[in-house]
Amino acid sequence: MPHTIVTEICEGVADCVDACPVACIHPGPGKNAKGTEWYWIDFATCIDCGICLQVCPVEGAIVAEERPDLQQTP
Numbered sequence: 641m642p643h644t645i646v647t648e649i650c651e652g653v654a655d656c657v658d659a660c661p662v663a664c665i666h667p668g669p670g671k672n673a674k675g676t677e678w679y680w681i682d683f684a685t686c687i688d689c690g691i692c693l694q695v696c697p698v699e700g701a702i703v704a705e706e707r708p709d710l711q712q713t714p
């Protein structure tokens with residue numbers, strides 16, 4: 641199952657972006673409610689490797705399931 645970046649918890653650190661082996665993590669426009677940059681995962685391309693979850697320093701910013709209700713996309 642694809643992973644999800646929780647838009648309102650992500651702090652835009654972007655460690656996940658370079659770590660993703662299939663380059664499916666993209667920047668979102670503008671800022672989230674925390675006032676930070678945010679990223680989103682393309683569910684159709686994600687291979688569910690879990691690396692993003694291992695490298696993200698922000699507790700709860702990535703969840704190991706497909707949750708379009710938690711993740712905004714452009």
Ligand code: SF4
Nearest residue numbers: 650651653654656696
């Ligand atoms: S999901 Fe985590 S590592 Fe990726 S941009 Fe957001 S805070 Fe940074």
Ligand code: SF4
Nearest residue numbers: 660686687689690692
């Ligand atoms: S689970 Fe793997 S493929 Fe999916 S977004 Fe995270 S690093 Fe990329």
